[in-house]
Amino acid sequence: MASKQKNMTPQQQKYQQLQQKHELKRPVLKNCIKAFWVGGLICAVGQAISYFYIYFFHFTEQNVGNPTVATMVFLSMLLTGFGVYDRLGQFAGAGSAVPVTGFGNAVISAAIEHRTEGFVLGVGGNMFKLAGSVILFGVFSAFVVALIKTLLGMWGVL
């Protein structure tokens, strides 16, 4: 960085200083607070849904995660289709992308984007463009963890 500045002419350096002075600062703290609240709100909705399943259906605390995740992903898919989740994403940033609802959003937004290219090559081929890596890492890491657990179980450590 310093060598770059050395190579600059005095005029360029002056311009650089002026540019730095007028450059808009990223509101990092504000973004973090927004992400924290919206992410927390999404998690609270998830908790309410899991209590709903525990209360009205035969799900225990151990297996209630499965229908809850499915419901949250489905809801975010619907909201993405209606264009609501995009606005939420603009407002909350990582707060709406990090929870599992961000996964549904990634799938559907890619599907909508490539809809014009047809159902098979467009929607089918590009649907998992963003979310595919999430699935791959999830499945692979689950496989590795299961393998380690099985081996530890076989050796009598666990």
Next chain:
Amino acid sequence: MVYIIRLMIIASMILMSSCSQGHTEEDSQLALMKATNPNPTVTEKNNGQDKVEEIEKKVSNFNEIYDAAIIKGKEATLVVYKVKHMQRFNMKKIEKDLNKTLEEDYPKENFTVSSDYKIFLEAVRLIERKNNGSYSDKQAEKRLNEILKMTSDMK
């Protein structure tokens, strides 16, 4: 953004209105959110009520536990409890300690210990129905066995 806020308000209103319907089983309605501490119950009358109350005292003595429901059946005794929020990291240790204490103090009893919310909710519902007379001893025993089966399925 206005749409989102409107949606949230409508959703919370629906949620709140659904919570206030029907007041027949008040404790079990809020069992997931607040401490209920239901009276310990036996499925058969005059079959170890004192012992069950003693067990409840022992369970309540655990500092990490803030709510407990105990039901004694013919063959097994169900002990369900809620753990204080910050102690949820030590769930396994608490279950192990509780199991050990109960088995040491009552070697003849067959205990099933659980901290699952669903089991707790079903236990509170069973106690309420037993107390208000809508379950006979036989029905209560049957329901208790179903709950015990549910806990064994989780393991």
